[in-house]
Amino acid sequence: MALLRVEQLSKKFGGLQAVDSVSFALQEGSIKAVIGPNGAGKTTLFNLISGTLPVSSGEVRFRGHAIQGLRPYQVARLGIARTFQNIKMFAGMTALENVMVGRHVQSKAGFLASMFRLPGSRSEERQIRLKSLELLDLLGIADHAETEATSLAFGQQRAVELARALALEPTLLLLDEPAAGLNIYETAEIGRLITKIRDMGITVLLVEHDMSLVMDISDEIVVLSFGQKIAEDVPTKIQRNPEVIKIYLGEETAGQV
Amino acid sequence: MTLELFIQYLAAGITYGSIYAIVAIGFNIIYNTTGIINFAQGEFVMLGGMLSITLLDFLPLPLAIALAVALTMCIGAAIEIVFIRWLKNPGVLRMIIITIGLSILIREAALHIWGDNVRALPYFIGNEITSIPVLGARISPQVLWVIATCGLMVICLSLFFKATSVGREMRACAANRTAAILCGIDTKNMVTFSFILSAGIGALAGAVMSPITYTQYDIGTGLAIKGFTVAILGGLGNSPGAVAAGLLLGIIEAFSVSIVPLAFQDAIAIAILLVILFVRPHGLFGSSTTAGLKEY
Numbered sequence: 001m002a003l004l005r006v007e008q009l010s011k012k013f014g015g016l017q018a019v020d021s022v023s024f025a026l027q028e029g030s031i032k033a034v035i036g037p038n039g040a041g042k043t044t045l046f047n048l049i050s051g052t053l054p055v056s057s058g059e060v061r062f063r064g065h066a067i068q069g070l071r072p073y074q075v076a077r078l079g080i081a082r083t084f085q086n087i088k089m090f091a092g093m094t095a096l097e098n099v100m101v102g103r104h105v106q107s108k109a110g111f112l113a114s115m116f117r118l119p120g121s122r123s124e125e126r127q128i129r130l131k132s133l134e135l136l137d138l139l140g141i142a143d144h145a146e147t148e149a150t151s152l153a154f155g156q157q158r159a160v161e162l163a164r165a166l167a168l169e170p171t172l173l174l175l176d177e178p179a180a181g182l183n184i185y186e187t188a189e190i191g192r193l194i195t196k197i198r199d200m201g202i203t204v205l206l207v208e209h210d211m212s213l214v215m216d217i218s219d220e221i222v223v224l225s226f227g228q229k230i231a232e233d234v235p236t237k238i239q240r241n242p243e244v245i246k247i248y249l250g251e252e253t254a255g256q257v
Numbered sequence: 258m259t260l261e262l263f264i265q266y267l268a269a270g271i272t273y274g275s276i277y278a279i280v281a282i283g284f285n286i287i288y289n290t291t292g293i294i295n296f297a298q299g300e301f302v303m304l305g306g307m308l309s310i311t312l313l314d315f316l317p318l319p320l321a322i323a324l325a326v327a328l329t330m331c332i333g334a335a336i337e338i339v340f341i342r343w344l345k346n347p348g349v350l351r352m353i354i355i356t357i358g359l360s361i362l363i364r365e366a367a368l369h370i371w372g373d374n375v376r377a378l379p380y381f382i383g384n385e386i387t388s389i390p391v392l393g394a395r396i397s398p399q400v401l402w403v404i405a406t407c408g409l410m411v412i413c414l415s416l417f418f419k420a421t422s423v424g425r426e427m428r429a430c431a432a433n434r435t436a437a438i439l440c441g442i443d444t445k446n447m448v449t450f451s452f453i454l455s456a457g458i459g460a461l462a463g464a465v466m467s468p469i470t471y472t473q474y475d476i477g478t479g480l481a482i483k484g485f486t487v488a489i490l491g492g493l494g495n496s497p498g499a500v501a502a503g504l505l506l507g508i509i510e511a512f513s514v515s516i517v518p519l520a521f522q523d524a525i526a527i528a529i530l531l532v533i534l535f536v537r538p539h540g541l542f543g544s545s546t547t548a549g550l551k552e553y
Contacts, residue, residue: 050439052435052439071438072438072439073438073439073440073441073442073443073444076438076439076440076441077441081439082439084435084436088433088435088436089432089433089436090428090429090432090433090436090437091432091433092428092432093425093428093429093432097425097428098429100422100425101425101426101429101437101440101442102440103422104422104426104440104441104442125420125421125422128422164436164440167440168440168441
């Protein structure tokens with residue numbers, strides 16, 4: 001069964017149809033990429049799935065249940081984590097603390113127990129710290145655990161953000177341009193990380209402009225243009241799809257390919 | 258100035274300074290999670306004092322204070338839930354007007370309930386004339402109670418924000434609300450909690466200080482102005498800054514008595530507030546870049 005199913009999803013901003021009746025399904029344990037020119041509605045699509053924007057019409061189904069209309073924190077608690085195109089770190093907190101906040105959803109000790117540091121919450125606090133350190137280690141930034149997150153290099157901040165998203169123990173991870181602003185080596189590294197995350201059993205949906213990354217790691221690709229889905233296929237087929245070449249390279253070049 | 262007098266002024270300055278610092282921290286806690294200044298902050302201090310004085314008729318002192326603090330926390334929660342929670346993207350000005358309105362409401366209600374008598378809790382140890390000699394000066398044990406309570410609150414708060422998951426979540430909300438929501442944090446509950454927390458610390462300070470400073474239905478306004486001055490002076494949202502600025506203002510006020518008449522004490526605080534707002538609106542300890550990034 002598909003983990004995530006988007007059906008006839010639409011979003012209107014006034015007269016602008018940002019997302020227009022888009023449907024696709026995401027199989028559990030796969031990596032799917034959403035590509036398209038600037039303004040195609042990719043980030044809007046993410047915002048609709050994560051509940052950051054209200055849906056105009058259509059459905060988002062997660063494990064068969066409709067989740068559109070849920071509040072973003074409720075969507076997060078269902079196991080859908082996301083990262084942002086422009087990194088959103090918690091300023092004034094260390095890399096480790098940033099990741100620990102992500103463990104919030106997983107913490108069992110109640111509000112009062114945590115406030116008064118009851119024994120149960122103290123051992124849980126240790127657990128949270130340990131687990132968060134493991135995640136930083138997994139992403140290769142454990143050395144910077146005690147550094148203030150906003151003072152880290154851009155690529156490292158992205159890794160912290162990824163670790164924070166993983167701390168929610170999501171079943172679905174939404175990555176909004178994970179390679180934006182990264183150099184070629186960092187991009188290759190993030191590609192390896194995403195594959196590793198998929199191999200841990202986490203389904204990944206990503207928006208990305210870096211075509212070599214997308215072609216390398218995706219199992220399937222959805223192409224959006226002006227809010228509409230114009231293609232959905234495996235990377236090798238997408239590369240030869242005349243429709244896709246047309247929107248990326250323009251009308252005339254398409255004939256020559 | 259003799260050494261005794263110097264110590265006497267210093268002790269008075271630190272006492273008032275630590276109260277200002279607590280009020281300022283109350284401002285900061287709410288400012289950090291919501292971006293608004295809660296002008297009803299001073300009323301929490303008044304309620305803490307007044308409620309514990311009333312409850313003292315039925316309960317022993319520690320219980321009366323504890324219950325008064327708990328009741329004030331409930332009032333803080335009620336204010337947030339009734340007046341603030343359901344607002345969608347309220348403007349800063351609207352929020353300020355709401356909190357000023359609430360402060361007037363609470364003040365007038367207090368006048369109705371308790372009248373305009375000046376009241377005070379009894380001294381926790383001894384009475385008005387009990388004193389402890391410190392380097393030739395004589396200091397009331399209540400002064401030590403106030404300083405110790407405020408100091409302890411500051412330490413507990415910093416531990417709370419540093420080492421508990423709720424504290425961390427509140428800081429996360431303050432730093433980046435969008436990201437906090439997407440980490441599964443219900444930010445609305447965090448806002449309610451910030452009101453409960455600042456009502457609690459304000460009320461406790463109000464109860465402990467009342468034997469020395471006395472309390473009345475309208476002390477909240479003055480304290481709110483002093484606390485606001487201190488919060489701005491220390492850099493809005495910066496709690497260590499608030500402690501330093503609170504002590505600074507308290508000590509300046511105390512020593513000013515030896516130079517200008519007592520009646521000018523409040524004028525000094527307000528003069529400092531004006532100068533800071535004109536010259537360094539991000540405060541003595543705040544950085545201008547972060548101040549520029551915050552929404553006003």
